[in-house]
Amino acid sequence: MTWEVVIGLETHVQLSTRSKIFSGASTAFGAEPNRQACAVDMALPGVLPVMNEGAVDRAIAFGLAIGAHVAPRSVFARKNYFYPDLPKGYQISQFEIPVVQGGSIAIQVGEGDKAYTKQVELTRAHLEEDAGKSLHEDFHGMSGIDLNRAGTPLLEIVTEPVMTSSAEAVAYARALHALVMWIGICDGNMQEGSFRCDANVSVRRPGEPLGTRREIKNLNSFRFLQQAIDYEIRWQIEQIEDGHTIQQATVLFDPDTGETRMMRSKEDAHDYRYFPDPDLPPLVIEQARIERVKAGMPELPAAMQARFAADYGLSAYDAGQLTASLDTARYFEAVVAAAGAAQAKPAANWVMGEVAARLNREEKGIGESPVSPAQLAGVLARVADNTISNNIARKVFEALWNGEGASADAIIEAQGLKQVTDASAIEPIIDEVLAANPQSVAEFRAGKEKAFNALVGQVMKASRGKASPAQVNELLRKKLAG
Amino acid sequence: MPLAPDDVRKVARLARLAIADDEVAPTLDTLNRTLDLIGQMQAVDTTGVEPMSHAHDVSLRLRPDAVTEPDCRDALMANAPAAERGLFLVPRVIE
Structure with a gap:
């Protein structure tokens, strides 16, 4: 029996604003607890939110990058729920009218x-604030609350349910990840x-309406995304084939067991009672912006x-490889x-x-490459004009990498x-090699290429790589023929 | 459709409001009268009128992306019932 898989992704992208x-x-990131939580983030009485234009501009940039409609007017709403790391008792988000509508990747x-x-x-992308963090260990039975992250700007990016395998979901997540960094x-x-993903997964028989979905929360690596979806697909198919029905639920992925487990069922699902936030008038985005x-x-x-x-x-x-990241593309162009x-x-x-291999080995980004684009261009120029062979070029590159010279x-x-291109310098080397290797000479004459x-190889080695392989070939053939 | 007593209890729970049993009936009455009013408004023909989310015709003011808030942890934490190592302490919650 064949099954169809339907996946939609919701991704929380933390926007790179300063404030x-x-x-x-x-x-x-990484400050001591609550050192970066002000009166607004802590929801002290009387404070009011004031919108950061850096977050708005980043949402616009995303909308433009995916060919979406950037809403000239969007509305912030309160998403109501109670949790100690959400001091206001609601999260400011966007509900009915998000800032980015449609688009595709x-x-x-x-x-x-x-x-x-x-x-x-994509269905939409909307602006919202992050919550704080709860720490459940080591506080003699109490929970510790750090509100540094509270109020950090997020863009929640939601796809249509159009992916049909974990491979597609991971490809999308990677493409989105590369794009927001780009x-x-x-x-x-x-x-x-x-960059955190939630995956909505359901299965159905071909031609049937959408199955009931379960949502896997908070996947923060591509590997976990893949493993969690694959596990969830297998689990759902087994349930149905065993005669059970799938209940709508929110689940968590446990990387240690490789399994998903229920966090809450539909009965416990949050009822967020969204309504427009009276503290924030509509976000109006002018064409000029x-x-x-x-x-x-x-x-x-x-x-x-x-x-x-x-x-x-x-x-x-x-x-495609060269445009995997903006830094790589810029390096190549330089x-x-x-x-x-x-x-x-x-x-x-x-x-x-x-370059990529060396960077990989040293776990460096291309922006940190010790060999600059101009230096690499210098190596290429000397290969192009036959000053050095490709082999020697690698030696030169290595030396540049180690800072042994400026160019x-x-x-x-x-x-x-x-590279030695003077035949009179190479011929004596060839003579020596021929004299030292009578067996190879005999084999060649017997027809062994x-x-x-x-x-x-012997000649190249004797010239310490400085002879031109093409020239050695030519001279050697001449000698052996003669 | 008027609300039932269980709706009142559910909404109260969601909003973390303590409503005693003898308060359910009067609260239900108040809520239903409010909903009646909304029902009357919804009966008005609003064809061609743009939906309004805010009473004033103003748009959101934007501020530059700059860090303007200094660290005030000690002052802001001074009235917390319990704190330790820079964290607010609350009754243990694990979802």
């Missing part, structure tokens, strides 16, 4: 032949909770990917700007290859790495 959404308290799912692209439609509205730090935000936005990843492919003749895959468009393909190979030229000069490669 809170309705107060002038700092949003910096393109995702790439799978790899190789099975890869496909899909457009994930346009600079969120630092993307999942460990610190800057939208234009201002648009002018400050970087070129979007999809547009940049298409441009890289068109202008530099890169494959869609390469262009290399090409310094080395010339003709060097775009080698530049792409270096950025995705050597490729300086290192080539100081370490004597210049492998023996030839071994001889080339």
